Amino acid sequence: MKFNSLDLAGPMEIELSRFSDDRGYFVETFREMKFFEEAGEYRFVQDNQSLSTRCGTVRGIHFQTHPFAQGKLVSCLAGSVFDVAVDLRADSPNYGKWAGVTLSAVKGNQLWIPPGFGHGFCTLEPDTVVSYKVTAYYSKADDLGVAWDDPDIAITWPAVADATSLSPKDRAQPALAALPPLFSLKD
Numbered sequence: 001m002k003f004n005s006l007d008l009a010g011p012m013e014i015e016l017s018r019f020s021d022d023r024g025y026f027v028e029t030f031r032e033m034k035f036f037e038e039a040g041e042y043r044f045v046q047d048n049q050s051l052s053t054r055c056g057t058v059r060g061i062h063f064q065t066h067p068f069a070q071g072k073l074v075s076c077l078a079g080s081v082f083d084v085a086v087d088l089r090a091d092s093p094n095y096g097k098w099a100g101v102t103l104s105a106v107k108g109n110q111l112w113i114p115p116g117f118g119h120g121f122c123t124l125e126p127d128t129v130v131s132y133k134v135t136a137y138y139s140k141a142d143d144l145g146v147a148w149d150d151p152d153i154a155i156t157w158p159a160v161a162d163a164t165s166l167s168p169k170d171r172a173q174p175a176l177a178a179l180p181p182l183f184s185l186k187d
């Protein structure tokens, strides 16, 4: 899944190798050297986890601005989500475009989202747990967002997406058109 595989380092779906036996399974969820080869030499400084109890919960579209811009390696530990990245690099030909992929505990896949992209998801099952590694510390003052239902981005959310589940913060996120240039391909 790429915005443009020609020359832009966009989001990338990562398939994990799962070793199953009659006890269950074992999987390496992160191996730095492999990640560096696949995605680049990004180092993670913080792990996050969220539980969404209701199907149709939408969280996002979020990002942190420089100097706390975050790359995110997103996994779904329980349940499943439709996970979305939005290109916010002002000089990108894909500015404002989005890409989405279903992440699930069963599929055992991940989504790498580089800095410069907004991130959001919609849960597809109750009691969905999302875990993600980030490349910069949380900075409340730099934690911004864009409206999940912005018509200029026009994300095709799953039918279960339910606006009633939005946090007060996400109900008030600005439109893409209101955002200043925040990121660049040159970052």
Ligand SMILES: Cc1cn([C@H]2C[C@H](O)[C@@H](COP(=O)(O)OP(=O)(O)O[C@H]3O[C@H](C)C(=O)[C@H](O)[C@H]3O)O2)c(=O)[nH]c1=O
Pocket (backbone or CB within 6 Å): 048, 050, 059, 060, 062, 063, 072, 119, 120, 121, 138, 167, 169
């Ligand atoms: C992100 C974050 C939040 N918090 C505190 C701040 C709030 O008091 C509380 C809930 O935060 P928020 O409502 O922003 O949580 P989400 O709506 O799940 O936001 C996250 O979900 C979307 C999809 C993302 O990609 C972001 O990483 C992140 O913004 O946790 C922290 O203490 N540290 C953190 O790193």
